[in-house]
Amino acid sequence: MTGPELAEAGRLLAAARRPVVFTGAGMSAESGVPTFRDAQIGLWQRYDPQELATPAAFRADPALVWGWYEARRRGVRRALPNPGHRAVAAIQARLTETVVITQNVDDLHERGGVPAPVRLHGSLFAPRCSACARPAPVPSDPPVPHDGPVPHDGPEPHAPEPHDGPLTPPACAGCGAPVRPGVVWFGEALPSAALDAAVEAASGCDLLLTVGTSALVHPAAEIPLVAARLGAPVVQVNPVPTPLDAICTVNMRGPAGEVLPALVR
Ligand code: BJW
């Protein structure tokens, strides 16, 4: 990231009245939450999404899938929002029209001060019945050794999940079918209210700030394109190039936890 890019992005943000912040897994990387596609820390480097993140995978082996998501949920519970999350909250606090749209299934935006992000891919904290969709309680967490908050700048930010073995999912209190994670798997439709809200916000925004996404997963990846097509400047925060480079007005190559606080200073 260079000074002129930061200055230009700062000017665009200062002039914006209806900004949209669009976030992906890189937003939470500095909190120790693994991304999906990064070379070293990406989940899809270590796990096969076809075996874990599709409806067919859950039908084939509900315990494998439930256990994996429970381990990830516990990992997120131990993580803390990083300075990037707090900077996004500061943008929204200054401009209440700001809409935060996230692909992330963690709860770090909420804990970082954004009360109601638009969630395109669901949440690790909203399990529901796989048959009747009745919401189910979030399981209580057994104490684990050294179970405590993992600071964003802690010594072991990408520590392995405490347990990712098979775990039988609870039964739905209504119909008895297995409870599933409340996330959006490959081949599933995004929640229509969230997708509609995201498209509406992107259509009416005067700045779209995209943070920490590879922009490879659709239809979420189209949200910045909607804003650009309608004339809004697009500012990107990402250490590496993405398909969005082509439509960016300003590209800030760096980690969200450093770039965003500098932007809102
Ligand atoms: C940092 C950083 C730091 C690192 N600071 N940055 C069009 C074309 C091709 C395919 C399709 C298409 N339309 C649909 C599809 C199919 C499919 C798809 O997109 N496939 C492609 C991958 C090829 N899409 C779907 O299946 C979607 N559903 C659908 O289309 O339904 C149609 C339908 C309609 C009606 C009825 C029925 C069906 C659903 C997609 C669901 C995605 N789900 C996941 C898993 C969620 C649950 C879980 O957590 O396990 O969502 S996949 C995963 O990818 C997760 C993420 O939200 C999503 C996006 O990933 P993200 O956030 O971009 O992370 P990464 O890892 O990819 O990138 C991280 C970035 O951060 C990198 O760029 C780093 O450089 C950067 N970074 N450190 C800033 N410190």
Ligand code: ZN
């Ligand atoms: Zn049910």
